[in-house]
Amino acid sequence: MKHVLSNRLIWPALVLVALLLANLAFNHSFFNIRLQNGNLFGPLVDILRNAAPVVLVALGMTLVIATRGIDLSVGAVAAISGSWASMHIISSGDPSSVRVVLTAVGVALLMALVAGAWNGFLVSVLGIQPIVATLVLMTAGRGLAQIITSEKILYPDNSPAYKLIGGGYLLAVPFSILLAGIIFGLTAILTRRTALGTLIEAVGVNPEASRLAGIRSRSIIWIVYLFAGLLAGLAGLMLTSNSTSADPNSIGLFIELDAILAVVIGGTSLAGGRFSLAGTLIGAFIIEAMNTFVIQAISARATDVFKACVVIAVMILQSPQARAMVTGAFRGRKRAVVVPAGSVVSPGSAAISAPAPATPDTADGHTAATSDSILTKSSGTTS
Amino acid sequence: MLSNTQSYADSPDGTGDRPVATPIVEMSGISISFPGVKALQNVAFRLFPGEVHSLMGENGAGKSTLIKALTGVYTIDSGSIRVAGNDVLFSGPGEAQNAGIATVYQEVNLVTNLTVAENIMLGREPRRFGMIDWRAMRKHSRKVLADLNLDIDPGSLLESHSIAVQQLVAIARAVDINAQVLVLDEPTSSLDAREVGELFTIIRKIRDSGVAILFVSHFLDQVYEISDRLTVLRNGELVSEHLVHDLPRIDLISKMIGKDLAALDELEEGTKREATERVSGGAFLHAEGVGKTGSIKPYDLEIHPGEVVGLAGLLGSGRTELARLLYGADKNDSGAITIKGEPVKLRSPRIALDNKIAFASEDRKAEGLIGDLTVRANIVLAMQSERGWLRQIPRKQQDELAEKYIKALDIRPTNPEALVRNLSGGNQQKVLLARWLITEPKLLILDEPTRGIDIGAKAQIQKLVASLSDEGMAVVYISAELEEVLRLSHRIGIMRDRVKIAEIVNQGVTVNDIMETIAAEAGQPA
Structure with missing residues (x-):
């Protein structure tokens, strides 16, 4: 039990379970999953599918944040890639051709990579602060997307192949869920089966010590921005493909904030260093489960307020100070029972709980302390 | 007293x-x-x-x-x-x-x-x-x-x-x-x-x-x-x-x-060095007029395999600055360095590492260890960056290396998964040393390796340096404690105000001699 509670992921996971149960209270068929035309349907499937783009963007964001960085441009990059792919498919004359779609996807992802490379260049080579460096593309990127689409809203409807990415099914499962799952697996392999994860964490914790240990931190930082750009591009394709419209002003709007939120809820510190991909995944699901709940239980307009409440709840649960307060109060009560009244010293209660009961005279602190060693040890182990 | x-x-x-x-x-x-x-x-x-x-x-x-x-x-x-x-x-x-x-x-x-x-x-x-x-x-x-x-x-x-x-x-x-x-x-x-x-x-x-x-x-x-x-x-x-x-x-x-x-x-016995015939054979590293404006005046240094060269001088005399140039942590703007006769430009720590040079900084916390990572991750870090991120050292090998060096250097606690920031200064220093020893350097630059650590660990580290040198490693040893420099070094470079004022062979030299050299008035040949 203690081991489970000490796991950093336990609190976000509990919040997720609570949100799902809250959904169930309003919609008794919430956990129902049915097979229709050989494909899976149901509220849970919807949550997973809607979460897929955020999962992608948040995975990239996790690695960026682990290096002490941040990428504000992911929404704009998604807009660039989504609108370019849509534009290409519509203007190709043969929207249903798989070859056209593959070209569209390939070039769009290449553009996303270039965007990531640009961010990486500004941060790692020119040494510009990440928040400023990515702000450039955050604002310029949407403008670029508008230029690509000539400020029109595009409808890349009649392309089943493109539709597959965000709205289609494969083996009864929504393709976007499969895609997000595969990307999650690949990211885990990329960071944990190679040394990339450790080196990212090293650079995030102490850049100078990492440099002196021979780590090429410049290329590590470049890699994470490239990766974040690529995944943002993929998310942009998913979003436009599912909505069958490409409005450069709204594709991936504020997705960077959802992604950052997912990362932070998942327990990765904005100060850089150790990161958790599983935590990010849970974080993205929390955000989506929350959206679903608010829409059916309250009102779509209340979404942002409710989101803020859940975020505060998770933050408080993760805060070491808050946890110390909770466990401290718990420990204090426990110790009051353990320590017999009138014992020589009651060090534990003095230390943890509020004003200590008047301790009997301990003129010679040394002997008092040593004679009391068994007591102190026992109270120490409850920590 | x-x-x-x-x-x-x-x-x-x-x-x-x-x-x-x-x-x-x-x-x-x-x-x-x-x-x-x-x-x-x-x-x-x-x-x-x-x-x-x-x-x-x-x-x-x-x-x-x-x-x-x-x-x-x-x-x-x-x-x-x-x-x-x-x-x-x-x-x-x-x-x-x-x-x-x-x-x-x-x-x-x-x-x-x-x-x-x-x-x-x-x-x-x-x-x-x-x-x-x-x-x-x-x-x-x-x-x-x-x-x-x-x-x-x-x-x-x-x-x-x-x-x-x-x-x-x-x-x-x-x-x-x-x-x-x-x-x-x-x-x-x-x-x-x-x-x-x-x-x-x-x-x-x-x-x-x-x-x-x-x-x-x-x-x-x-x-x-x-x-x-x-x-x-x-x-x-x-x-x-x-x-x-x-x-x-x-x-x-x-x-x-x-x-x-x-x-x-x-513990300290057997670490006493005398000037020996280690200078025979080719030099491992030869630096000629290496310097950096505003940091250190041009410095000549030659170091042979198995030789310990001590750097003595007061705080701010340029010892650390020289060490950083030799490791590529800072770039020199004058002079040239050759390694085994080949000219090398040490533009970054990574290049130095590839040339089998290792550098343990005096500032363990800021420039040495990654506090939030484990002892194991810290120990294998330099070796890992040498291999590149794609080729991760297999976990089994990591565990073996960590265990071996925790035992050899008496690192405590012995748990390789403990976070480095929770270790004491002396044990952190040993973790840092382990990191470099694993890369099997030919030249090890130690900047104040015994500063702020206890007497027992000090003796252990000095003994280790002595045995490494006996096995053929070249060592640059920097310490404010002249007794240590004197005990370990074959040759000693004495520095003052960012310039080398003397280089002496460690034969019958006493702490007093070095102090007098440092204290001698500027301009006077020491």
Whole structure:
């Protein structure tokens, strides 16, 4: 039990379970999953599918944040890639051709990579602060997307192949869920089966010590921005493909904030260093489960307020100070029972709980302390 | 060496002639543990008004932890702290300060880009009509400084002063807030002899006014000069408390390390180097006129396999700067380096690493270890970056390497998954050494490898350097402790004011000779 509670992921996971149960209270068929035309349907499937783009963007964001960085441009990059792919498919004359779609996807992802490379260049080579460096593309990127689409809203409807990415099914499962799952697996392999994860964490914790240990931190930082750009591009394709419209002003709007939120809820510190991909995944699901709940239980307009409440709840649960307060109060009560009244010293209660009961005279602190060693040890182990 | 203070430092338990018999600080049964480390176990400590009390112990003994418990940085797991007879429970440094406990850390905890006066009055600025009364602030600060006989301009920026002066300002601030307890954690580690003297004069003055001073230093001479009483810790436990004049140095050392001195001698035995014929054969590294503007003047250095070249000089003489050039941590803008006869441009640490050069920085925390990673990850880090991120060292091999070096260097705790930041200074240094040894360097540059670590670990590290050199590794050894440089080096480069003033072969050279060379007037051939 203690081991489970000490796991950093336990609190976000509990919040997720609570949100799902809250959904169930309003919609008794919430956990129902049915097979229709050989494909899976149901509220849970919807949550997973809607979460897929955020999962992608948040995975990239996790690695960026682990290096002490941040990428504000992911929404704009998604807009660039989504609108370019849509534009290409519509203007190709043969929207249903798989070859056209593959070209569209390939070039769009290449553009996303270039965007990531640009961010990486500004941060790692020119040494510009990440928040400023990515702000450039955050604002310029949407403008670029508008230029690509000539400020029109595009409808890349009649392309089943493109539709597959965000709205289609494969083996009864929504393709976007499969895609997000595969990307999650690949990211885990990329960071944990190679040394990339450790080196990212090293650079995030102490850049100078990492440099002196021979780590090429410049290329590590470049890699994470490239990766974040690529995944943002993929998310942009998913979003436009599912909505069958490409409005450069709204594709991936504020997705960077959802992604950052997912990362932070998942327990990765904005100060850089150790990161958790599983935590990010849970974080993205929390955000989506929350959206679903608010829409059916309250009102779509209340979404942002409710989101803020859940975020505060998770933050408080993760805060070491808050946890110390909770466990401290718990420990204090426990110790009051353990320590017999009138014992020589009651060090534990003095230390943890509020004003200590008047301790009997301990003129010679040394002997008092040593004679009391068994007591102190026992109270120490409850920590 | 004992100062004139012993006359009244008699029994504190009421039988002495001092009126004060009650301690101002009384800690008992203090235990603190971190994940995987029991930092303090049931430790008691007391501090009397008007005394300088030294906390002694090797690295990892728990000195810093005890201080942090007293100053509210750490929350204690169990135990009690009484200040001036009241039980207290600090949940932060601010509360400790309000209780009259002021701390001056090794790294000065002031705001360097404010003026001296602003730092002294920070958070307590005198006000007039709701605005800060700058004139009153300067006037008051001037008075505080003058009371301590300090000649510092209150209007000057703190960062324009040396660390020594900054420390004195921190002490002045503590005095001004009427601190009853002043904690000085390694205040002398970056001061020269004259500055230490000034500091001690002020410490005595404050002590005589009735303030209790907790003093921590690795320099035994200083401890014996300034302290009235000392408490010895070992491995997170209390060993004993003594009046300084009751405890001869030898006994103190054996209490600190838990061994007698014969064992200590044995530890250091066999590390004594003499100038040998190691210079035969080709040089591993040859640097000609290597320098960097504003950092170090051109320096010639030749080092052969198996040779230890010591760098001696005072703080700021350019030793570290040279080491950083040889490792590519900074880029040289003059001179050339050849390795085994091949010209090499050491543009980055990575290139140096590829050329089998390793560098352990003097600043372990900022430039050495990755605190939030495990001992294992830190040990394999350089080897991993050498291989590139794509080829991860298999976990099994990582475990084997970590285990091997934890055992070989006696790293404690022995758990490879403990976070490095929870280790003591000496053990952190060993982790750093392990990281470099794994890369099997041909040239190992050690900058102050024994600074701030305990005697036992010091001897272990010196012995290790000696045996590495016997196995054919070239070593550049930098230390402020001339005895160490002298014991280990075959040749010694002596530096002053960022230039090499002499290079001597270590044959019949004494510490005095080196000091005289350093002290010789500039311009005179040494």
